[in-house]
Amino acid sequence: NGKYYMYFPLKDQNDIFRIGVAISDKPEGPFIPEEHPMKGSYSMDPAIWHDEDGEYYMYFGGLWGGQLQRYRNNKALECAVLPEGDEQALCAKIARLSKDMLSFDEEPKDVVILDENGKPLTAGDTERRFFEASWMHRHNGKYYFSYSTGDTHRICYAIGDNPYGPFTYQGVILTPVVGWTTHHSIVEFKGKWYLFHHDSVPSGGKTWLRSMKVVELEYNPDGTIKTIEGTASK
Template identity: 60%
Template sequence: MNELRKLILFTAVTGMAFAGACQQANQKTESKTTNADKKTGYLSQPIISNIYTADPSAHLFNGKIYIYPSHDIETETKENDNGDHFDMRDYHILSMDSINGKVTDHGVALSIGDIPWAGRQLWAPDAAFKNGTYYLYFPVKDKSGVFRIGVATSKNPAGPFKAEPTPIKGSFSIDPAVFTDTDGASYMYFGGIWGGQLQRWNNGAYDKNGSKTDSQKENEPALSAKVAKLSSDMLSFDGEVKDVQLVDKQGKPLLTKDHDRRFFEGGWMHKFNGKYYFTYSTGDTHYLAYAIGDKPYGPFVYEGTFMKPVQGWTTHHSILEINGKWYIFYHDTQLSGKTHLRNVKVTELKHKADGTIEMIDPFVK
């Protein structure tokens, strides 16, 4: 594809230029995202329009749906591969009594100025409840520009939240997602390559001069999401950080060059019929993919994709069961047409009898 054609495609595709928390599309990505322009409408509408929201983590607390999203804002920072234009500074928590019901914006629950160790960029959070306390987990760059994961607490699911004075020891990168199993044990899944900096921790310590993308070892196993068991007080890791093992049906690890299947960012865990479903974004190919395992640590066998590319570069989701039905909360750029100003949506997610997930097309033909 020559440079002129690349430029034409780039201009035609709304919101597609850079990765959601990170990065720039490649030639293969351009051809895939142009499919969005061939649709005539959207499967779902934004649940709220008074602010821009993204990366929705949805939970059912006290019979009410609470959504913990990023709060996108306009910024003068130019778009770049590191995602510096995603310069979010606080979190707003949303709630609703039912799917498609009235949404309440509870206002600022945590601001970057309330986090003693924070530098900039409050990216995708998650929340959990245990022992009468609500926990808000968040990634933010520290004052030296390294992403760490912090935790804040509240007695109210809508906040306000008070941040702990230091990040979780041993945490790094982005996109914390906390899963509590039926036995009461809680696990945090986290990590993201490119602007999420996961590749800069490849040797166990942060390398500020490390790769800007991935391991750059195309024929070796791809960098993996991480998982750590949480302590009983939910404020620290209980044991070592482990790799989330993603393998194909022959038991072989997915490779770095396999952009349609390998992990990029935005991991989530849900359990269905006794099986553990690790779902995630493939990033520069814009799919939501899933892999199934028998234990919280995996290994997880890659099963396929379950959501086609949305409008915009990033795709980030959560999955929640409500009254026997399953729903996916996600985002696109319908309201703004800008990759860094997104809006949260929700639609039903269906598991088939064989345990696979039905494909979701975010557009109506």
Template identity: 65%
Template sequence: MAKFYLKFGILTMGVLGIISCKNEQEKVEDFPVEPQSEAEVLNVSSEPLITDNFTADPSAHVFQDKLYIYPSHDYYSGIPEDDLGSHFNMRDYHVYSMDSVGGKITDHGVALDVKDVKWAKRQMWAPDAAEKDGKYYLYFPAKDKDDIFRIGVATSDNPGGPFVALPEPIENTFSIDPAVFKDSDNEYYLYFGGIWGGQLQRWQNDTFEMEDAYPADTASALKPKIAKLNSDMVSLAETPRDIQILDENGKELTTGDNERRFFEAAWVHKMNGKYYLSYSTGDTHNIAYAVGDSPYGPFTYKGVILKPVLGWTNHHSIVEFKGKWYLFYHDSSLSGGKTYLRSIKMTELKFNDDGSIRTIDAMVSNDGIK
């Protein structure tokens, strides 16, 4: 889940794929990497999809010919705000679905509650879901009894839940923001990781350290993780690996490259044989994307999908539905800008002829005025 924390202790959090490649033979390196001009940026204004609950970090999938959305559930817990996101004390998940874009949205009720997860103590942040052989899997982060984030999994025979959690988290998982990608060969991959309150910076040599450890600004940035899932969908087939994100010269993005480097919220889609990794830059609040030839990467940075939104966090998902691509995201417009009371939204993605993604600016009101 996109959260309210900053790597450098700077509390200036600004507010706040997948690609339709026209030619399957087009090379990734031909995609432009220059920033788009303001004239090329798409200004959009979307209404919250859910108004009776505060929802964030939407993971969208097409199951049973419907759009299903798996968000986190914001609520006011009374915990004071801090850098580590303690006030994001989510305790359950709801699942939502719709038959068509703009159609009626069904709330399937509480899909999973922290009290029903034996190993979890608190803070059920951004989840994701997957389907295999008619069974549905809900992947979620939560803090265990030692206040260390782990990633759990729950199962159901229905995409809307309710889900039953396994008694232990997935072995060798840690940090936050699980996202599961199903490749065209029916292999499944788990992506995860988030910096600062997400604790990724505390994992050194596969061991959790109580003190934060960040690379120097000029060193390679901390990286998201990937591991192939076993056929049982509830265990890892390998030790999690780092994912390289490169600049236009083939160099790894550095810690100090705040506008482009990974912070949290990894999401992967495949289009025309290419893999698109999108993610939040966290303390600069962009949803950025990079392109590669393998689910493991390396991925080359290409640009910004979504500029900062109202609310100081940015977290998304991207899905194709009935021939069009859609971006799901959140902002704090419904709560008047409260960072911990967000609402999920969606908008159609637009593409340039070369397959690059049109940058979206969602910081507009209903009349189109920022």
């Protein structure tokens, strides 16, 4: 509709994460925020996907400080509960957006990541399970859900046949970098694919002082992504 929408995490008066939306006539802003957070929103790290069917979807969620462990079935718990060991890992969330882009058009659903045996990843599988920083892109008809593993400092990905999944785990896109998080995005430009991410090399490892990095992302003939070595291994 000629408008630009920016989605962002915010904390309400009770220190609870919600997701807000601000609107502008130009990509550089200024953006004017809506008066209230999106109804039914929680946690953090919103990422928007515009599918070929014309619909817009939001992926969101993050563990620990992202507060995802405070919810089950989109309802707040009295006490946070983090699964452990062989229990199923907490999932990122997906919800189709309303036509005006200001609200969810459905209840958020789990973004389930399966292992090589078709079983959901477990909470103890910290090298592969979702932690935060959802992203979606499409390549050769397949949907690539990528994310950070948080405390194990990887960007991993899983492939599915539609925006909702389920998605089957495929591997590591980026090995650990210098710094804590590895939030990212993946875009195509002039026929090539690029991974944008950040690290803390210029600040000497100060995790709150991050720099933007970009590197070309390459696919193998079978559609899997070639692993990129992060700065922590250099």
